[in-house]
Amino acid sequence: MSRRLALTLAFALAASPVAAEEVVVFAAASMKNALDDLAAQWQAETGNQVVISYAGSGKLAQQIVAGAPADIFVSAAPNWMDEVQKAGLVVAGMREDLLGNTLVLIAHGKDAAPVEIGAGFDLSALLGDGKLAMAMVDSVPAGQYGKAALTALGQWDKVEPAVAQSDNVRAALALVSTGEAPYGIVYATDAAADDNVTVVGTFPADSYPAIVYPAALLTGAADAADKAFYEALSGEAARAAFTAQGFTILK
Known part of the structure; x- marks a missing residue:
């Protein structure tokens, strides 16, 4: 291979866009406004894509346990997160109580x-x-x-x-x-x-029992974007998005 051809290939590879990664989030329906705002901001900043499925936490937990391909789960109650964790689907050390509500x-x-x-x-x-x-x-x-x-x-x-x-x-x-x-x-x-x-x-x-929203990174998460968005859920932008909708920040 000539030196000119090698340089041409090197420049072409360097100029090639990095493929966007997709983060699949299962989240309690009550989070929609705040989480949509956060996801839109994060996508604009990173170029990655966030796909969010909203439903009742029990339904989402059952789908995850049954094998649904989710990377992150945010429940509106600890008991449904417990079910997912008991099934061995939460990454060790990657669960935290994120939000409160009234x-x-x-x-x-x-x-x-x-x-x-x-x-x-x-x-x-x-x-x-x-x-x-x-x-x-x-x-x-x-x-x-x-x-x-x-x-x-x-x-x-x-x-x-x-x-x-x-x-x-x-x-x-x-x-x-x-x-x-x-x-x-x-x-x-x-x-x-x-x-x-x-x-x-x-x-x-x-x-009534204290309303707690736990979030977790799931074992199906396969790329760096999944962990990055999970960490973004407790970042400054997330705190602003959640408090704007009336959530209490627990972390």
Whole structure:
């Protein structure tokens, strides 16, 4: 090979663009606004691609355990992350409690009167003949937290027949946003993301378990971009994106 040809090949290789890497994230539906913002910024900075699947944490955990090709998992509750970890799918030392949240009662529109949620609170009277939108109370963290709060307040048995359960918390939010249900139980961050609902009350912090969002790098992660985006979840840009949506930063 001539020296000129060798130099030409060297320059061509140096000028070739580095192939973009893809990061597949499974994340709780309540994270959509903040995580979409963060992913867009990170993609612009790195040239890599982030593909995010949003759903209820229980459904996502089950899909991961069944072999779904995810690189990172962010759950809205530790119990579903525990299931993924028990299956041996979390990289050792690559799990952390990332965020916190608050549980609120929302109403359709902007004219709903505020209520005091505590002793003597009668949610069934407030609902009347209407429905209470909630995420699935047996498998979705927002629904599990909500059921725990209503049980602690002595309201669950009274309102259970009126509960309209949805696949995830954003679907429950949509029921209230469109007026299909007059009230719903969601996270404070969900309420902040929809102008068609109003927070009419906040559930006492001692009425439900602390809301914790653990994040983990999974054993299916195969390239440097996966680890880089996992680390970016606790970086400065992420803190700004999460706090802007009302999350509490735990790390």
